[in-house]
Amino acid sequence: MEKGIINWVDGLKAIFFGLCAVFTLIVFVFMFTPLANVLARPLVMKPDVKKSDIIIVMGGGAYPNGVLGEASGERFLTGLLLYKEGLAPRLFFAGGSISDVSKKIVKTISKSDDSGAIDAVESALMLDIAKKLGISGDALHADVSSTNTHANLLAAKAYMEKNNLKTCLIVTSPTHMYRSWRVSEKIGLDCGSAPVKDYTGYVNSAIDRLELSWKIFWEYAALALYRAYGYI
Numbered sequence: 001m002e003k004g005i006i007n008w009v010d011g012l013k014a015i016f017f018g019l020c021a022v023f024t025l026i027v028f029v030f031m032f033t034p035l036a037n038v039l040a041r042p043l044v045m046k047p048d049v050k051k052s053d054i055i056i057v058m059g060g061g062a063y064p065n066g067v068l069g070e071a072s073g074e075r076f077l078t079g080l081l082l083y084k085e086g087l088a089p090r091l092f093f094a095g096g097s098i099s100d101v102s103k104k105i106v107k108t109i110s111k112s113d114d115s116g117a118i119d120a121v122e123s124a125l126m127l128d129i130a131k132k133l134g135i136s137g138d139a140l141h142a143d144v145s146s147t148n149t150h151a152n153l154l155a156a157k158a159y160m161e162k163n164n165l166k167t168c169l170i171v172t173s174p175t176h177m178y179r180s181w182r183v184s185e186k187i188g189l190d191c192g193s194a195p196v197k198d199y200t201g202y203v204n205s206a207i208d209r210l211e212l213s214w215k216i217f218w219e220y221a222a223l224a225l226y227r228a229y230g231y232i
């Protein structure tokens with residue numbers, strides 16, 4: 001019996017080390033080959049920028065000390081430039097951030113949009129910065145309670161209906177554009193795509209490719225989940 005236990009433990013060790021080797025190999029492939037760049041391509045949409053009633057800037061994370069994350073920063077800047085170019089008379093900033101990845105995954109899977117889980121409200125930060133840059137508060141609105149793409153766009157729809165706005169532009173990151181646009185289409189919004197300029201083809205350092213691969217994994221997983229929930 002003791003020998004059987006030893007063999008069982010040895011078998012578990014072999015499986016564990018085998019899985020570690022496979023995981024390490026996969027990480028190295030994503031870091032040192034253009035696989036992440038290739039997998040990003042189906043997620044990237046061509047811009048469809050046209051004059052609209054409102055620009056919806058999707059939140060992309062912020063830090064608890066009030067600093068916008070990289071994704072939020074690039075989306076905010078893109079939305080601001082579109083507004084300054086006269087593409088729409090209003091800006092809508094969407095959502096808040098859940099910084100804990102495991103909590104965010106649980107909330108996404110459970111379809112929860114509990115605003116109490118928010119660690120930082122990037123939409124409020126964007127609104128405050130926009131005001132400080134001289135944009136009238138009458139042209140701005142921040143949704144401070146939604147925590148995911150589907151809820152962000154439902155909040156935007158409610159705001160548009162309340163203010164009799166018919167058309168919109170969605171501003172978000174290149175890899176997030178497809179899911180956002182599909183959700184907007186599903187809930188009946190007439191939105192054009194206004195993604196941040198696509199940079200996925202230029203990501204070539206090992207660390208940046210690893211970061212891109214995580215974004216891509218998240219998007220494909222979210223697309224599968226959103227299809228299952230009927231969000232797209």
